[in-house]
Amino acid sequence: MISNKLPKIWYGGDYNPEQWDAETWSEDHRMFKLAGIDVATINVFSWALDQPDEDTYDFAWLDEQFELLHGQGIGICLATGTGAHPAWMARRHPDVLRVDFDGRKRRFGGRHNSCPNSPAYRKFSAALATKLAERYGSHPALLIWHVSNEYGGYCYCDNCAAGFRSWLQQRYGSLEELNRSWNTRFWGHTFYDWEEVVPPNALSEEWGGSRTNFQGISLDYRRFQSDSLLDCFKLERDAVKALTPDIPVTTNLMGFYPELDYFKWAKEMDVVSWDNYPSIDTPHSLTAMAHDLMRGLKDGQPFMLMEQTPSQQNWQAYNSLKRPGVMRLWSWQAVAHGADTVMFFQLRRSIGACEKYHGAVIEHVGHEHTRVFREVAELGGELQAVGGELLDARGDAAxxxxxxxxxxxxxxxxxxxxxxxxxxxxxxxxxxxxxxxxxxxxxxxxxxxxxxxxxxxxxxxxxxxxxxxxxxxxxxxxxxxxxxxxxxxxxxxxxxxxxxxxxxxxxxxxxxxxxxxxxxxxxxxxxxxxxxxxxxxxxxxxxxxxxxxxxxxxxxxxxxxxxxxxxxxxxxxxxxxxxxxxxxxxxxxxxxxxxxxxxxxxxxxxxxxxxxxxxxxxxxxxxxxxxxxxxxxxxxxxxxNGIEPLVAEASAELETAARVKDGQRYLFLLNHAAEEGWAELSSGGDDLLGGGASVAAGRVSVPARGVRIIRQRA
CATH class of the missing domain: 3.40.50.880 (Class I glutamine amidotransferase (GATase) domain)
Structure with a gap:
């Protein structure tokens, strides 16, 4: 169980109250209740609000949100806010600015824009995490720490070059071993001094993003950058753990994201969480495989679905709406493959900048009379009814x-x-x-x-x-x-x-x-x-x-x-x-x-x-x-090998998955087709979403884009 403070499948998502006024907050809380939302992720990109300069911290707005949300019975997933450094930091401490693949020094802008080997970034991010833990660590609303956000992106600056050389010395011990491991006699690359080693980018060994003259050098630089970003995570994790040892810590991963070794990262996380954003034409088995990969990162431990959109995304080439029933279907798909939370980005839709057209529980119209909100509320009711029965259930694949x-x-x-x-x-x-x-x-x-x-x-x-x-x-x-x-x-x-x-x-x-x-x-x-x-x-x-x-x-x-x-x-x-x-x-x-x-x-x-x-x-x-x-x-x-399918037979677009707990098997039947589907059950059970009604062995139907969960004896 992620936290015994909320022993059910968590339901909620990213919330940005700092973008709104008090009257809007009141409406948000009313609608959260209607939707069954019980968790809010806050402070994800609020470093500039939390720390207006290097010596000042201002948590007044966050204090208010803790009290308001807690008063509404909503638990808090508290982000450390370090996913984007403030503008003052970039101006006063330019070492936080990354150098890109082509060797260009960035200016302030965007997010995930900090050099992972910047002394300033590491100092200020760990200090902010400590301040947050000191202030909110004992608050009853705090459920989990969310360190930074969607780590990623490589840097090729002088700090990274120096860090890379130190990393190599620890890995290889000597230049002789480094030269042997990289086969540097090829093309006259023998190194005689550690300072001769430079990052492999467009100015040295690489071109086109993944083409390289020396695979060993480029491979080690990817390991080093993954480790560098992981070190940043560990600095903040250790800061909050020192003051809140019993509060779990996570950061949101991104499925098959190529730049970070998530198996190595998962060893440093209390619980894996990830953000699921398939396209309308993504094969449902590829999404299922991503869920199973996230579950597999920590030896089958249930994970958090930290983000998904209630309807459409804003950043893909073609941002299609999720058709009626698909949000519910994909949410239960995550649960079927090991998620113990269902959470969205975002709870209220922003009105400016690049995510203003990203879907939300509360749309720009501002009320509950929308298709999306109705579907969110219906799913909230189902999650409330199921409660904690599925928590900690595991897979048993052969x-x-x-x-x-x-x-x-x-x-x-x-x-x-x-x-x-x-x-x-x-x-x-x-x-x-x-x-x-x-x-x-x-x-x-x-x-x-x-x-x-x-x-x-x-x-x-x-x-x-x-x-x-x-x-x-x-x-x-x-x-x-x-x-x-x-x-x-x-x-x-x-x-x-x-x-x-x-x-x-x-x-x-x-x-x-x-x-x-x-x-x-x-x-x-x-x-x-x-x-x-x-x-x-x-x-x-x-x-x-x-x-x-x-x-x-x-x-x-x-x-x-x-x-x-x-x-x-x-x-x-x-x-x-x-x-x-x-x-x-x-x-x-x-x-x-x-x-x-x-x-x-x-x-x-x-x-x-x-x-x-x-x-x-x-x-x-x-x-x-x-x-x-x-x-x-x-x-x-x-x-x-005597491996039996989960069902004897099924319609073409019907997906099956199972979780097992306390002698019970929960068989998920997920119909991705726009017409009714079916499955042949070898044994019957109880319909978990149908009030526990008995289901006989044999053929059972599943509505178009529908879900059935059959509870059986394992």
Whole structure:
């Protein structure tokens, strides 16, 4: 439970009373009651109000809001306000101003505009956090600390350059080790003095945002900047914790945001919170995967949905309205995947600047007679009725999908083999294929406990960090099923290639080695050809390819190509699928070949292998397959491992998720279609949103863009 001061799913959002007068506050409070709102996040961007100069603090307005909100029974999520420094700080302490990727010193403006290695910023932000904790730490309305806001953005100033050199000294210890780790003999980059190291940006090693001459340097700078911003968070966290040790601390993350290593950040947070802003055309499984990733950051612990819009956003290219029912549907989707709060940005719509067209609970018209407010109030009533029953309920997935930010950075920085490789998209393909089969999956880090799962999938595990391969081997040897893909096991944590053959440290458990990697043009496709019996041995083409490649024959490609052509030309009992993007040319070293390529000079070479290792099996998917392949493949893998779908069958756009608590399973049926959906339940239960009415096993309907929560025995 986030806080026993409010033992229910929190309902509220960002509130900016400093932008309004007392008469408006009174109306806000009246409407908050109508909507069932019980939490307000305040002081998010109020540093300039809280501290008009470096020696003066003025909390009169905040004192008033604490008393008014508490008097209305509304708990407070108190932000430290440090997401944007005041103008006076930029003028008097210019070291707080960032230098951008192109080497330009910024002026005052915007937000998230502070250098994370600025001595002035660190001093003043920690001091403000201390002042807030001294003043409000014992106030009964305080529920949680919200440090800063949506951390992000890199800096390339002299303070960051000096900080980077210190960070490198701590990481590597000596210039000799640094030079070895970065392979600096390439292009004459050997460093003889720490002062010779400079940040990699448009003035030195990088161009185009993610293109670089030296992956090791650029990768370490991303680690350093993520750590620098994290240090800023920890300074404020420690300041408030010193005075309020029992009040939880969070900061709002942003799903798949690329610049920060959220697994590392989550270790420093009491509870993960995040801001969910999908577009109207975002696949609902991608949003679900983001929720599961946020839950996975802290080993399955429930998280906070800190922000979502009640209707439309203001910053996307096309800011569509949420259709009737969608706000409720997406709110319950967050809860289904582990959220213990439902909160909005914003509670009242601003009248000026760039967020005046961002949706709000209270629109510019200023009253409750709007579609958006009616929907917000209806959801508030449901959350009130459910109360705390769902709090702390956890997932119990049997499949884990590995996601790693440093691996993502390394892939993005790679100088090949294709600019089209998108780590998030490749991970989502596997998540989506499982979701379409109503199979739950956790998003987990590289250091997760794999033994809790029957199947672990690590798509495009390009970077294999120390200990990962050994953990995979232990998992498979003990009976687990491991799946990885093309472009895996290539480099170590320094982005230095593991010589001796890809997939490096994963070669033994996979029983294959990869000779070459073919990059296909966007319009190019190859084929995956396999036996119709997934659980049986691969037939003619695969067997021939295995014999040829195991022997290392120089004419393997030609011979196998002829075999494959015969099969593709009309042999019965074989399935074919499309593939593209990248094709690894692999050889078996004991792995069973389950499928082969159908085209090009490597036709007949293995495209899918499985290796028995101890009591388990390790699969290698050597290319990026189409949706049909992943559906069939993962269905077979789940069946082999006794993994049951959450429902026996469901309509096309119906999403399922489950949370478990105290012997009860809460099955969420979320219909994303604009028409009625359905699901086939293997066992009945009680309808949580229907007053506890009994629901029988069999087919149940779910209204268009509707939600049902079925309480069952776990």
């Amino acid at each position: 499949v884990g999908i590995v996601f790693d930010w440093e691996n993502r950075w390394a892939i993005d920085l790679s100088s090949g083999p294709t600019v089209a490789l998108d780590y998030v998209k490749e991970a989502h393909k596997y998540y989506d294929a499982l979701a379409k089969q109503q199979v739950a999956a956790d998003m987990i880090g590289v250091d997760a406990d794999f033994s809790r799962y029957r199947v672990v999938i690590a798509p495009v595990m390009y970077m294999v960090k120390p200990g990962f391969a050994a953990a995979v081997e232990r998992f498979v040897e003990a009976g687990g099923t491991f799946i990885t893909t093309f472009f895996s096991g290539i480099v170590d944590e320094r982005d230095i290639v593991r010589t001796g053959g890809y997939p490096g440290e994963l070669r033994q458990v996979l029983g294959i080695w990869s000779e070459e990697i073919d990059a296909l043009l966007p319009e190019q496709r190859n084929r995956i050809v396999l036996s119709s019996a997934w659980s049986g041995g691969a037939e003619d083409a695969a067997a021939e390819a295995q014999r040829q490649t195991a022997a290392g024959s120089e004419h393997a490609g030609t011979a196998a190509a002829g075999t494959s052509a015969r099969i593709a030309g009309g042999a019965s009992g074989l399935a074919e699928y499309e593939c593209g993007l990248l094709c690894d040319l692999i050889h078996s070293e004991g792995a069973e070949v389950k499928a082969v390529y159908g085209d090009d000079f490597y036709a007949g070479m293995p495209a899918l292998t499985v290796n028995r290792f101890g009591a388990g099996r390790a699969w290698y998917v050597a290319t990026s397959p189409d949706e049909a392949f992943l559906g069939d493949f993962l269905r077979e893998v789940c069946a082999e």
